[in-house]
Amino acid sequence: MKNDNETTKEGVIYALLAFAFWGLAPIYFKLLLTVLPTEILLHRVLWSLVFLLLALIFTKKLGRVLFYFKSPKIILLLTTTSLLVATNWGIYIWAINNDLLIEASLGYYINPLVNILLGFIFLKEIPTKAGKIAILLAVIAVLYQVYSIGKLPIISLSLATLFGFYGLIRKKISLPSLDGLFIETALITPIALIYWAYLFSLNESQFFINSTTTFLLILSGPVTILPLLAFNSAATRLKLSTIGYFQYLAPTISFLLAIIVYKEPLSKEKLITFLLIWLALALVTLETYFRQRKYYKRK
Numbered sequence: 001m002k003n004d005n006e007t008t009k010e011g012v013i014y015a016l017l018a019f020a021f022w023g024l025a026p027i028y029f030k031l032l033l034t035v036l037p038t039e040i041l042l043h044r045v046l047w048s049l050v051f052l053l054l055a056l057i058f059t060k061k062l063g064r065v066l067f068y069f070k071s072p073k074i075i076l077l078l079t080t081t082s083l084l085v086a087t088n089w090g091i092y093i094w095a096i097n098n099d100l101l102i103e104a105s106l107g108y109y110i111n112p113l114v115n116i117l118l119g120f121i122f123l124k125e126i127p128t129k130a131g132k133i134a135i136l137l138a139v140i141a142v143l144y145q146v147y148s149i150g151k152l153p154i155i156s157l158s159l160a161t162l163f164g165f166y167g168l169i170r171k172k173i174s175l176p177s178l179d180g181l182f183i184e185t186a187l188i189t190p191i192a193l194i195y196w197a198y199l200f201s202l203n204e205s206q207f208f209i210n211s212t213t214t215f216l217l218i219l220s221g222p223v224t225i226l227p228l229l230a231f232n233s234a235a236t237r238l239k240l241s242t243i244g245y246f247q248y249l250a251p252t253i254s255f256l257l258a259i260i261v262y263k264e265p266l267s268k269e270k271l272i273t274f275l276l277i278w279l280a281l282a283l284v285t286l287e288t289y290f291r292q293r294k295y296y297k298r299k
Helices: 004-030 037-058 062-068 072-097 101-123 129-149 154-171 177-201 211-218 220-235 240-244 249-261 268-298
Strands: none
Touching (some): 004 072, 004 220, 037 072, 037 220, 062 177, 072 101, 072 154, 101 129, 101 154, 101 268, 129 268, 211 220
């Protein structure tokens, strides 16, 4: 029987593995520069379904998942979330393969602030004082970039907003993460298959062009599923608020990859935008930390 310390240590390891994996994922997508982002996306859907199916069979949970298909409400909601997450994936892949990794990482920094805003609008969750200041700083950061560069950070805002609404809807569905992801993937698979057939009809599919590309496209399944399984393992061992402290690891790794490895230019204007977002996140994180500390002292 494991004690609480051992369980927590395991949870921390799983959380580090999940978020580090997500942060390093751009390295994988950069290996597929010759493949259309939309084809990478379709293979991510197809091979994720295969590996999710194997995971459900191995854990003997497939029967439970099939039961959910009898609920029109669940299927409707998961069809919506599947389109949201697929669009998010597609934009992310396109951004990486068009040397916009810095802007993509900014999107995942903004995402927690978007979650606070969506929680206020749709769930009547009143933001704390730090939360309100953080949202204001995020708005200022976006407006500053519009003023200084002359355009909205469309990629960043799209990724943050899509994933924010994805999380909001999934919060309303009481489904285990693995079950929900399998159903989402299964629902969007017909679209992926139709698009793949279309690419084959035009002789534009890169799947069989060489063994390396074929292997890398099949690998999109494990690249999608493994960090999710690690995240689920962390979630069962750690408090959700504790996991929140790890969520900035992935965009930080991606940001450093963009600057150090892929030499993407970081203008002064973009740096100021990042600094404002980092300040907003620091306020929210510190407030959460001290509020928890105060709570446990009372106990």
